[in-house]
Amino acid sequence: MSFDYESKISDCVKQVPPSAIRRFFDLASEMKGRVISLSIGEPDFVTPWDIREAGIDSLVDGYTHYSPNSGYSKSKEAIAEYIKRRYGMTYDPNGQILITVGGSEGLDLAARALINPGDEVIIVEPCFVAYKATVMFAHGVPVTVSTKPENSYKLMPEELEAAITDKTKYIILGYPSNPTGAVMTLEDLAKIKDVLLKHPDIIVLSDELYGELNYIDGKPVSLAQFSEIADRVIVINGFSKAFAMTGFRIGYLLGPKELIAPMNKIHQYCIMCSPSMAQYAIVEASLNGDAHVEEMRKEYNRRRRVILKGLEDAGLECFEPFGAFYAFPSIKSTGLSSQEFCERFLMEKGVAIVPGNAFGDCGEGFVRISYAASMENIQEAMRRLAEFTSELKAGKD
Ligand SMILES: Cc1ncc(COP(=O)(O)O)c(C=O)c1O
Known part of the structure; x- marks a missing residue:
């Protein structure tokens, strides 16, 4: 049997x-x-050699243990310095930064921390395959918005507006985009920000993993650069793509303490911490990787x-x-x-x-x-x- x-x-x-x-x-x-x-x-x-070497050195020096749940202070401080340098944004390493196991864990944590069964999450397609799945695993309802080549696959403000209902919990924005390669400039994002200002309860999960890989001028932009909405933007970023560090499995979340704390609660119980060797390597990447x-x-x-x-x-x-x-x-x-x-x-x-x-x-x-x-x-x-x-x-x- x-x-x-x-x-x-x-x-x-x-x-x-x-x-x-x-x-x-x-x-x-x-x-x-x-x-x-x-x-x-x-x-x-x-991965560039000096970044690998920083990881190797940490192993040689015996740093092979658990780190604090949200990450070593040294690593979070290096991320804060990188974000300040590249985006001009300020995040407090003590509570506003959570080091995760790749950008992937960030997507999962946000879904599990925010969604109550039946909550809607707006997903802008075509998109990275994990967006819909993480929402569904968390008992959320994905509401898809289809972007179009004639709009250069940008999310149009009216398309976003039309998808919002009183059940919308958050929106996942992923630009530069996997799979289309589309970019939304600060001017494009400003239009999205204007829609969000009309809907003060909605959170945005902005997946900015490819931010550095921008062929307009090489300058990464973030939805969180708009101070009027920064208090409800969770940024997902990491080292996998721009720093060629996929196998290190390391990324991070940036956001207000009130949203980072519940995500850290899940991370603490389910993951504990991201790999300590990778956390050493990203200090080098953040400070000297440009x-x-x-x-x-x-x-x-x-x-x-x-x-x-x-x-x-x-x-x-x-x-x-x-x-x-x-x-x-x-x-x-x-x-x-x-x-x-x-x-x-x-x-x-x-x-x-x-x-x-x-x-x-x-x-x-x-x-x-x-x-x-x-x-x-x-x-x-x-x-x-x-x-x-x-x-x-x-x-x-
Ligand atoms: C848009 C996007 N976000 C997040 C991820 C996950 O990246 P990571 O390897 O850091 O978990 C990927 C990986 O392909 C991706 O394409």
Whole structure:
């Protein structure tokens, strides 16, 4: 007799579909060796050496223990100094900063600390796959707003206004965007701020993980720079993307003490603290990492141009992304669905990219191409893309 595992799993977990990105990683890894992957959402760079060395030194010196729950003071002070330097914002290391296990933990903590069953959370799609899932795991109701290429995938103030109800608890904003590469400038964010001023009860969770990877002027911006609403903005940030530190599993939350404290309560019981070695490494990253970030940003920008040119040569329309390391071209002209396009491109040409509908229904008809890959691989993948689209076209004619 076999045990009925299925009936033991919570309904809440069952209702969340498995991530569609996974399927492509699995398919691509089966084809190992022959595949160029432009599917991955993490830097191909190795963490800069001095940052790694700071982590190694902490191990050599025997700092292998739990840290205080919210993080070592030294690490929080370094983050406060980084945020002041790069954004001009002031956060008190004692209560307004919580060091987390990546930006991912921040998303989860906010959902669990804020949501009562049935509360609505506005999610701006297409978006990072965890936004909807973390809300659903916390018994919240995701209310999606679809952004459009003709608006450069920015959230339009009237779209936000239309999605707000008396059940709205918070909004998740993720700019620069994964998967579209869209950026919202301070002027764009000011319009969102104006909507929020009309709705004084609503909190914003602003995911700014890709903030440094901005190809307009390289200056990160934050919704929390607007002092009129800063008291209800929770910023999620971290080191994974800009500092190429995904494996360190470290990020942080910034916000008013009254919101950080309940999130720290969950963190304290469920996680305890983020890895101490990583906390040492980010002191170096925060205080001395600017030149490394700038070097990587410039290289991403070079690759971004090559990708955009490659898409044009392949006859695929793409709105110009100015942030993160993704392009989100339309594949509608091919007549294939996003899934079909990605599967065939992988099987026939050995290049892995991600179907746009993995990031929300409005992503159907699009694909996400990551340029966190070597220039050589990007160039070869673009050559194969042009070949693929011309073969598709010839097949249709
Ligand atoms: C928009 C966005 N936010 C948050 C995360 C999570 O990052 P971390 O690795 O710091 O947990 C990711 C990772 O892909 C992301 O793309």
